[in-house]
Amino acid sequence: MLSYTLKRLIQGLITVWFIATATFLAMHAVPGDPLSGAKAMTPEIRQNLEEKYGLDKPMSEQYLIYMGNLARGDLGISFTQKNREVNDIIREHFPVSATLGIMAVVFAGLGGTLFGALTALYRNKWPDTVIMIVVILGISVPSFVFAAFAQLAMVKINGAIGFSLLPVAGWGSVSHIIMPALVLGLGTMAYLTRLMRSSMLEIISSDYIRTANAKGLPPTRIFLKHEMRNAVMPVVTVLGPAIAAITTGSFVVELVFAIPGLGRYFVQAVQQLDYTVIMGTTVFFGAFLVLMVILVDLLYGFIDPRVRVS
């Protein structure tokens, strides 16, 4: 187990290095640069700026300097927020996104497994239809529509009852997390519901479940120990990357609910071609994603004994 984990970690490091290099190359291949602004600069000012940021050096040199810094854990200073180090940006904003993301995934995971199992058990009866409709809505309506609706609904409710039940936007207390996490997790929950349902349906009709039923085991035990445990595999597969995806995809929710998370930086950095923030966030998320995948693979072996990967 330990040697396996170690091997995976080393592989992860190499993967992250590849990610960093590919991103670096892509970044410089795209036209535009972090220094250009809506108001053009005179050549002298531009020259001064390029020297200050080291952008006048040849690309290979810039690459080596960056990699050297990266190895030491120095991600540089942002081009758009001139006095902030990228390390600080990540350190201060990632916990916010992570909190939001984890809550969303917990919600999605719990809701998804539960509803998926329900639709499988009550197949073609009314709970199945109702949940199906909600799921269809959940995936065919984009998240920014939900976010806008949710916020509007909160405003109307607050107005109707006369005091603020839940905050409309902002961050800082538990009540600030509820609405955004719900909206963020909705899409994933819909997906997990369907996955779980499909997986459950197959399991329910399988032979060993029939045997268990025939043996006379209590239905709850069959459900939890046999059906759920086996059906939850695809959900687990998806969960790892889902956490990573949700934390990066929280951009819209962070914008609408004024949440100081990292998702916004991720998207805005590409639009502003803020080299250091692009590299920093990509490398960071890459590492995070790789870690999640390793965890999931370890979890596989734990849940399904047949899959103890060598």
Next chain:
Amino acid sequence: MTALSMASGSTALKAGVDAESRTITVSIDTEPPQLDGSMTADSISAFVLGHVMEGLLRKDENNQLVAGVADRWDITESGATFWIRKDAFWSDGKPVTAHDFVFAWRKVVDPASASEYANIMSPILNADKINSGKIPVATLGVQAVGDRELRVQFVKPVPYFDQLMAFNIFYPIREDFFNSTNGRYASSADTLLYNGPFKMTKWVHGAHIRMEKNPLYWDRDIVEVSAIDIPYFTTDPSARINLFRDRQIALTPIAQENLEEAQLLGWNIKSFVDGTVYYIEFNHRDGRITKNRNFRKALQYALNSKIEVNKVIKIPGYRPGKSLFPIWLDGANDKLRKEYPAIEFIHDQAKAREYLEAAKKELGLKTIPPIMLLSGDSPLSNKVAEYYQDTLKRQLGLEVRIDSQIFKQRLAKMLAGDFDIVMTGWGPDYADPLTFGDLFMAGNVNNRGNYSSAAYDRQVRIAQNSTDPVIRAAAFGMLQQIIFDDAVILPEYERAQLYTVDPKITGVVRRVIGADPDFTYVKFAEE
């Protein structure tokens, strides 16, 4: 959890206006990119800096230039002298001196600082040479004579120099404090020194800013607000409106789609002309169809900015574009556009077609090849671009291809001149028509279309070199005429912003240049 305690205190669902504690809560678009005033001029940073710091002069609640750190000043053709008041103090108790201005201004032109706005110092003697690295920083034409007198020498007469003094680039920075921060100046609330009506007491990056009344400010008696709290960082228009609806913030811009509701809710809708002019810029480089004057005139007669503003943009307050010079600029004795009204003409389809035929003949083309329209980077500009595409097709039979790019790629294309027509705009750097006038001078880096005309340059030079307001106004009038005759650009609109303010406060000042919105002069309504 640190994640939650970040921005703690912002959560207590506060009111946008708390009359008891005299606190106002507002939202801000993004984290201020740079609070070192010598390095930036973006509007977010200017908003914060304009509240916590002050320059030699300041703008009052009627946008008039009044005394700031300097209580007396004298501007001549060759230079300016400012006398610093006795009771101007930094937030740590030490007095503001002339040396602080010298240090700050030298920092701006120092090539090692690489300040993007160094060229605004061009009127000052030796500024440009220093910035190119040719001569040392100490030769800058500004000196402190004792602690209380500041002397400036000009390269040539600058009629608008006093206007510049309210701009954050010219704010003072104290040398010993700057050195004590060890390169971390303006990175947190502690690494900044304040001499304005407010001081920053809290700065959680990207999450929370709090500014409280500065007890050491010389004019503190006029400041009624005790604190400005900013716990919301978002650019989403509906988030802001929802926050306002929920009474969490004191001011919000109103987007076009919320206008109906604003009327039904009885909000006091205000309009503010934000001073920017948007126009269609042609590419005057060789090889481009748009270099042909007849072609440009054809478009000028086909595209009606009145229709554009009234039927496509539909935001009250937007003025149909008539001139490069916006309506708020001052002329010699009255507004520039009153002394030299914009050229009125009838949009005539027949005439437009005539011009097009003339263009075709001159270019020797049977049909015009597709035109590349580089659209702007706001959601509104895509709408307008589609409108142009359809109008030009219907009226002139032209095929227009819309090139939609994100910000940086669009800038790269503009720089490279890779467009036929681009939708762009300009916001003023200082309150004088020259900031718009010199845009299309040959060699100006912002002259993206590479327009070049001796007549145009001549008028710009007149405006640059004269101090007589009448002569200058006449020059600007001529420029306006040339722009119309030659169809250098096609003005689209002058932008406005609709907004509303919590009725519990009055005195919010909107500025074209400087801290906008400005809460220094806010008064709380009597109960």
Next chain:
Amino acid sequence: MADQQVSASILSDPALQLGAFEPMKSELRVQTLTRPSLSYWQDAWQRLKANKRAILSLYIIIAMLLFTLLGPMVWRVDPAEQDLLQVSSAPGAERSAIIVAPYSAWGILEAPKSADMQSNQAPAHSDTLAPSEAANITGLQLAETATTQQVRLEWQSMAGAADFAVYRNLVKPTGPGTFGLPLGTTGSGEVRRYEDLLDLRPGRFFYSVVAMDTTGGELPQSITLQVKVVNAITLEEAADRQLIKPGETRELGSQVNFALHPMGTDYLGRDMLARLMQGARVSLFIGIAAPVLFVLFGIVYGSVAGFIGGRADQLMMRFADFVVALPFLLFMILFKIAFGIGPGESGIIPLIVAMVILLWPATARLVRGQILQVREEAYVNAARLLGAKTGYLVLRHMIPNTMGVILVTLTFAIPSAIFTEAFLSFIGMGVAAPTASWGSMSNDGIKSMLTHPHELFFPALMISITVLAFNLLGDGLRDALDAKMRSRE
């Protein structure tokens, strides 16, 4: 013991004597089939047909395809044609309009009708009166019929007013600060008329005129007028839009009806129905082609990795991680440049290729996970012992058992692809304006969600129906293809 007891009781039965049995003739009896033999696919198709919901979804999909392909031939309206007279009109909006003369600049203001008492007053008198004490503004009226072409107001002059501000509201103002939209100012106290051209719609509005002082502040004097605005159109415009026959003339003031738009119009007055049809082609094509392709690739990749296992599996999965971690937007921009899409050109194929290149890992990982599970099943070992080759095992045994997961992913990838296309058209990939796609129509519709919901509702509805149909079909397919369900129905 029990057997012996039974045989004893049988043997003692008088009917069972040795001569009671005769040997049977031997017959070659071939096993009779009680029903025709079905192959796997025939069986699946039968079960699919029996599934009502799946059949319903098939009908929906066929209807959708007809809508896309044949629709434009039936509803012959140009989806790109803008009509600024009918911007954002909901289905069923007011369509009748009156014919008016073409717009001409407002003429010179004649001398006011009532000889101004103010103008006869001694100047000293009006100087000593503070502006706020002066008599109120009077005589606010329409200079002519208020139409959507222009609304012209005029009023009497007022001493002490340096300027007039004009407002328009949907509801009646109740005092200062509730006048509504600030339309503009007249520019001076001498000018006492105003022409409103801003976003004029038919209906009832309240126009207010407020006096202003020399510093630009508002005075308490104001006056309000209720105005009814009617739709207007010029003869030329009516002829342009084929509302009247060519050469036909109508009198000014006579009525004509605007063109019918059964689903309303969008923010530039373009017909929604035509745009939906055009958008269907783009969205359905991208929404089906891209997911099918990248899911297919993911299946192949994932099953190979899962089956082979070991080092190759590790390498392949690490490569998948690498692809997922790349910043999507950045690489899309890169692809756009790499494929050399010119400005304003529709880059649909490059978009699909780019999406396939970046989106296959999720499916691959899922499939691999399933394969890892299925690989250990008894029947796989059995088949292998019987001599089955790898390819046969994977195709015939493993993949059908992962169908459930694959179908779910596929059906979810469809709306995701549609919205990704909408998102990317804003960097210039995907379709170029004025071509529509359901995703970009939804994007545009969000902005006016509150005031003109139909702009968001219809494209979103289309997407939802498509997604629903494919989901039901996916469900039905999974039920049909799942061999274990065979004996259950």
